[in-house]
Amino acid sequence: MPSVTATTRTRLTPAERREQLLGLGVRLLADRSLDELSIDLLAEEAGISRGLLYHYFGNKTAFHEAVVRHAADDLIAQTAPPAGGEPLDRLLVSVAAYVDYVTANFEGYVSLVRGAAGGNETLRGIYEEVREVLSERIFLEDAQGELVHDTPRNRLVVRGWAAMCEELVIAWRTDPGEVSRDELLGIITGALPALVDAVAPRR
Amino acid sequence: MPSVTATTRTRLTPAERREQLLGLGVRLLADRSLDELSIDLLAEEAGISRGLLYHYFGNKTAFHEAVVRHAADDLIAQTAPPAGGEPLDRLLVSVAAYVDYVTANFEGYVSLVRGAAGGNETLRGIYEEVREVLSERIFLEDAQGELVHDTPRNRLVVRGWAAMCEELVIAWRTDPGEVSRDELLGIITGALPALVDAVAPRR
DNA sequence: CATCTTATTGACACTTGTTCAATATCGCCA
DNA sequence: TGGCGATATTGAACAAGTGTCAATAAGATG
Known part of the structure; x- marks a missing residue:
């Protein structure tokens, strides 16, 4: 020795x-x-x-930057929508995968998000890119616009929804209270169409 | 000289x-x-x-920490709901004041938020505290629960809504697109009841 | 105007990021 | 199998910024 x-x-x-x-x-x-x-x-x-x-x-x-990029790629890969199935189901699975990813890698995920969001231009760029990819899936998978039509206004809404999801998942994982994983998923997925409807420009 | x-x-x-x-x-x-x-x-x-x-x-x-606390107190003071008027109107005025504050002090505000959210325990504590105060007003002003009943579940929703607002205002101020200030206010204030309704546990 | 409190300074020690010439490891080939 | 060469790796020296403290001087007070 x-x-x-x-x-x-x-x-x-x-x-x-x-x-x-x-x-x-x-x-x-x-x-x-x-x-x-x-x-x-x-x-x-x-x-x-x-x-x-x-x-x-x-x-x-x-x-x-390299570390954050590494982790970001990992997150994106692990939450990729499945190949087959109904478009909306694929989205559900993807959202669930996101929640589970955060749950499983909580400390690292929080550290990453905080570091990236509060970091320099490049770091924030990677952070934005992840959100962009995750949001983009909404419009990509839901091509017919069953859920959300692809309009500039709705892009803003989805962006806000994504921020809300991040906050909700972190808050929930920190203290689940009486809310189960499935209830959380229900809240998240229910919130999107509700927001889209509420925000739709009245004719 | x-x-x-x-x-x-x-x-x-x-x-x-x-x-x-x-x-x-x-x-x-x-x-x-x-x-x-x-x-x-x-x-x-x-x-x-x-x-x-x-x-x-x-x-x-x-x-x-002292700098962030200083700025946080400033924000809280400048967005305080007015003394008189209908409860819901007071909330509207307060939200409008928030949007205007961010618009006027944009660079500083963003820097603050990013620094605090990505900083140490104490820094994040101050950040959380600000959100807490702003959210608390919802339940404080709306004591009758016309808008949101004070339940644990709705606390979570309001928390998510607050995160969404922050993101929306920053995104909007960065690139207003075709959305006017009043439309943004409409989106923000319309989103809250929509979320609350969507998330309400079905009977 | 002298004196005393204390706001303010400047030099020093230490931590942490960054550079680069020197070193040693391992695959390759005789 | 044993030496050779490409290059992965090191360690010492430097730069920049943080934190410490005894010494200094501004301004109030009598």
């Missing part, structure tokens, strides 16, 4: 190392905020020198 | 200096994010030494 520092540097392929560091970055976010994720901490946790992180990511913010 | 440094230190009362620094802090937030607001920058801008800031606020995060 070596004393304190067993300095046998291990050499990975760039792809492997990148993957390791990004994965570790995402994992560490469960316990810390994005800007508490210092280069020092990550280097120590990964068992590498600080310099190596700069070799791979250039600087701290670029690393943060 | 003194050369570069006219070092005549001016001595203010603690209250004056505190006020000056907080006001300057809030003002500087219009052009920078919260964590780009370094002690260095603020000291230079205020024409004082860094040490003085530490004398008044202890450390950087404490200063941030």
Whole structure:
């Protein structure tokens, strides 16, 4: 058993190392905020020198951006609507997948969202992009407009609805109270058509 | 005209200096994010030494918290419902005041919200507190429950509605499109009863 | 006008981000 | 199998910003 520092540097392929560091970055976010994720901490946790992180990511913010992008891609992939079935059912499944994803990865998800929403231009861009993708599915899956016609006004409404969903899921997961998962899903999915109707320009 | 440094230190009362620094802090937030607001920058801008800031606020995060609290109190005061009139009218006026406040102080408001929502425990606490106060008014002013009965479920709904409002106002102010201020107000105020109805547990 | 309180300063120690020449690991080929 | 070369990796040095504190001077008070 070596004393304190067993300095046998291990050499990975760039792809492997990148993957390791990004994965570790995402994992560490469960316990810390994005800007508490210092280069020092990550280097120590990964068992590498600080310099190596700069070799791979250039600087701290670029690393943060890479981590957020990594997690964002993961979220988007995990909540993709299923291939078959009725359009509206596919949406339901996708929304449910979103709720379950947040439930399962709560700390990391919250940390990510807060870090990205409060971060620099690029970070917010990624955050916006995720919302955009999730919202876009509404119009993409519901091509006939059974639920929501694709109008500029309704785009705004869906945007607001998405913000509401994020808040609701986080609030619910923090304290479910007496509301079950299915009831939450009911609230979320019921809210969209209600909003669309309420906001429809009167003729 | 003194050369570069006219070092005549001016001595203010603690209250004056505190006020000056907080006001300057809030003002500087219009052009920078919260964590780009370094002690260095603020000291230079205020024409004082860094040490003085530490004398008044202890450390950087404490200063941030004080700035955010200052701005939050301002927002709450400026959107207070009027004294007289119908309960529902008072709410309308208050919501309108909120929209106008955000419109007038846009850069600073966005910077504040992002900084606070993405910040530490205390910062988020202040952010939550503001939302809490704004939401609380709904139930306070509408004591008879004409609009929303005070139930746990509706508290959740109002919370989601508040998040939606924030998003809508920011999105609208960023790009109003063809939506007028009054239409936006219509959307916001129309959304609340619609949500409440949609979410009501069926009997 | 002298004195005393205390608002204010400036220099110093320390943490954290960033750079880069030097080092050592591992695949490859003789 | 053993040396060689490409390059993944390191560590020391530097920059910038945070936090500390004994020393200083502005302005009120008598």
